[in-house]
Amino acid sequence: MKFRGKITDIGYIQHFTNVVGTIAKLVKSCILRITEDKVFFILSERVGDTGAQVWCELSQSHFFNEYAMEGVSEEANEIYLEVSPDLLLRSLRTANTAKWLKIKLTKKHTPCLTFEIDLPSGTLHQRLVVHDVPVTVVARKHWPDFAEPVMPKFDVSIALPQLRLLKSVVDKMKNLSNYVALSANCNGEMKLSVETDMVAVNTHFQGLHNPSWCRDGGDGGLSSQSGDLDRDPQEFATSRVHIRRFAQFLNSQQVNPDKVVCNIVHHRMAHFFLMHDDVTLQYFLPVVSR
Amino acid sequence: MESQTSTLSTQRAEEDNQYLLVAALDNARNVSTMLKAVHFKDTATVFASPMGLKVTVEDAKCAQANAFVQEAIFHEYSIKEDQLAFKINLTVLLECLTIFGGSAGPGANTSLKMCYAGYGCPLILMLEEDGVLTDCSLKTLEPDEVLDFDFCSDNVVNKIIMKSECLKEVFNELDTTSEVLQILMSPDQPFLQFSTFGNAGSTHSSFPKDSEMVESFECTQTQTNRYKISLLKPSVKALALSTRISIRTDSRGFLSLQYMIRTEDGQICFVEYFCAPDEEVER
Numbered sequence: 001m002k003f004r005g006k007i008t009d010i011g012y013i014q015h016f017t018n019v020v021g022t023i024a025k026l027v028k029s030c031i032l033r034i035t036e037d038k039v040f041f042i043l044s045e046r047v048g049d050t051g052a053q054v055w056c057e058l059s060q061s062h063f064f065n066e067y068a069m070e071g072v073s074e075e076a077n078e079i080y081l082e083v084s085p086d087l088l089l090r091s092l093r094t095a096n097t098a099k100w101l102k103i104k105l106t107k108k109h110t111p112c113l114t115f116e117i118d119l120p121s122g123t124l125h126q127r128l129v130v131h132d133v134p135v136t137v138v139a140r141k142h143w144p145d146f147a148e149p150v151m152p153k154f155d156v157s158i159a160l161p162q163l164r165l166l167k168s169v170v171d172k173m174k175n176l177s178n179y180v181a182l183s184a185n186c187n188g189e190m191k192l193s194v195e196t197d198m199v200a201v202n203t204h205f206q207g208l209h210n211p212s213w214c215r216d217g218g219d220g221g222l223s224s225q226s227g228d229l230d231r232d233p234q235e236f237a238t239s240r241v242h243i244r245r246f247a248q249f250l251n252s253q254q255v256n257p258d259k260v261v262c263n264i265v266h267h268r269m270a271h272f273f274l275m276h277d278d279v280t281l282q283y284f285l286p287v288v289s290r
Numbered sequence: 291m292e293s294q295t296s297t298l299s300t301q302r303a304e305e306d307n308q309y310l311l312v313a314a315l316d317n318a319r320n321v322s323t324m325l326k327a328v329h330f331k332d333t334a335t336v337f338a339s340p341m342g343l344k345v346t347v348e349d350a351k352c353a354q355a356n357a358f359v360q361e362a363i364f365h366e367y368s369i370k371e372d373q374l375a376f377k378i379n380l381t382v383l384l385e386c387l388t389i390f391g392g393s394a395g396p397g398a399n400t401s402l403k404m405c406y407a408g409y410g411c412p413l414i415l416m417l418e419e420d421g422v423l424t425d426c427s428l429k430t431l432e433p434d435e436v437l438d439f440d441f442c443s444d445n446v447v448n449k450i451i452m453k454s455e456c457l458k459e460v461f462n463e464l465d466t467t468s469e470v471l472q473i474l475m476s477p478d479q480p481f482l483q484f485s486t487f488g489n490a491g492s493t494h495s496s497f498p499k500d501s502e503m504v505e506s507f508e509c510t511q512t513q514t515n516r517y518k519i520s521l522l523k524p525s526v527k528a529l530a531l532s533t534r535i536s537i538r539t540d541s542r543g544f545l546s547l548q549y550m551i552r553t554e555d556g557q558i559c560f561v562e563y564f565c566a567p568d569e570e571v572e573r
Contacts, residue, residue, distance in 0.1 A: 161422065162420075164391070165390055165391070165419065165420060165422050168389065168390055168391035169389050169390065169422075169424070172385045172386075172388065172389045173389075175385050176382060176385055197429070198379050198382050198428065198429055199379070199382050199386065199426060199427065199428045199429065200426065200427045201386060201389070201424060201425070201426045201427075202424065202425050202426075203389065203422065203423070203424040204422065204423040204424070204425075205422050206421065206422075207421065
């Protein structure tokens with residue numbers, strides 16, 4: 001099992017740091033999956049907690065100038081590591097002026113991801129910072145636990161409104177209730193509702209974009225099917241989710257996505273899909289029943 | 291209670307008819323600022339009259355704060371009865387009023403419409419910013435009997451009007467290990483003095499009557515009264531927002547603090563704070 005990668009562009013070092021920062025705001029511990037052409041951050045929480053799932057995908061060639069990996073075996077040419085994104089982030093923070101950044105899988109006392117960071121020194125001498133972040137190698141028999149979540153056929157797909165107002169509304173609603181009902185229809189309307197014994201609050205967004213999805217037969221859930229074409233455009237699909245988890249997702253955004261799409265499977269789940277030219281992040285929130 | 295109101299867009303003038311109170315304004319912050327000034331307990335009693343709204347919050351039956359949001363603050367204000375009263379959860383009301391974020395931003399104004407259909411009905415709020423609508427339905431509760439401090443201007447012994455600025459320092463740095471704040475008002479030296487008696491010692495802050503902070507000084511006799519700091523401390527919220535303050539005491543030693551607050555639109559509103567004395571020292 002071998003892995004080493006090198007980033008020499010400060011822009012991409014910072015971008016990579018922002019991606020890890022986003023993940024760190026969402027989860028305490030996650031799986032780093034390394035394959036020949038992609039790097040993934042994966043979380044699948046047990047149903048006993050909130051059952052939230054994160055699936056973040058980066059194309060390696062976009063970030064890394066040098067990239068070499070060798071998986072556990074030839075037919076399973078992949079590496080799964082359990083990491084703390086917060087520790088990764090702390091190592092990466094020192095690299096915000098770096099000339100280059102090397103990430104290696106090493107064996108010290110325990111398996112580690114070693115970050116080598118070459119900082120500008122202003123002299124002829126090299127100024128090198130090395131961080132060893134302990135990781136746990138995930139045995140092959142557990143790999144299926146971290147398979148890409150299957151996106152069920154969703155009822156409505158809608159682009160989220162401007163984050164400034166949305167964040168503020170969700171943060172206020174968070175103080176009123178633990179759950180929020182997310183509703184949307186195919187007519188560009190979205191509604192957030194909380195209801196407690198003291199108060200009922202509904203916020204309506206309109207004029208939003210309903211993206212159309214096409215089947216491209218690619219690698220699974222990203223190429224989802226379009227919503228039900230026979231669906232009444234006025235009819236709302238609703239998912240009631242943990243408001244803290246939703247707020248956390250909204251507040252985690254550090255990469256300024258081109259677009260955030262919310263897909264709703266009526267009474268089953270809300271799926272958020274964040275698109276950036278080189279990063280995609282999916283966030284799955286199952287519904288909480290009354 | 292469950293009935294859901296329609297959104298702003300479908301709300302028509304004729305529908306307003308079912309309400310006893312309809313109040314609307316372009317900048318919800320003008321109202322939320324006033325309510326924040328008296329937000330030191332979860333619940334408040336709202337009195338609506340043709341003059342406007344009075345929001346009353348009480349603590350321990352010894353202190354009372356009133357925020358007056360006069361009719362002129364609203365762009366539309368109609369009420370069908372002389373007086374309406376209901377109790378409401380102020381914390382929840384403030385969360386609703388600031389749902390689009392309380393901070394000022396260029397061109398980011400939240401417009402507000404408030405409706406109340408009468409006893410037992412919820413308070414309906416409709417807020418709009420940037421084409422985004424929020425409707426809220428807050429349960430109203432049986433109004434409490436509020437205290438009557440019987441503070442009448444005929445019995446006022448001492449009265450000082452001053453700029454809030456200097457008092458903000460005094461109140462923010464109050465020694466909270468002291469149980470009481472002693473206020474001395476006198477026609478003679480030291481004119482106006484605030485004292486605390488805490489674990490680490492006593493403090494005294496005095497203001498001469500010719501201080502440029504003092505705008506009006508009408509003291510007729512020397513009065514020293516003590517007030518529980520825990521009861522006075524919540525008035526700091528109103529003080530922080532105000533530009534001027536009027537300090538009055540009556541012959542019984544009751545304290546009236548009136549705060550003048552300027553809204554973002556330049557209108558003047560008042561918050562009034564009453565507090566009963568802790569013990570009589572000497573007259």
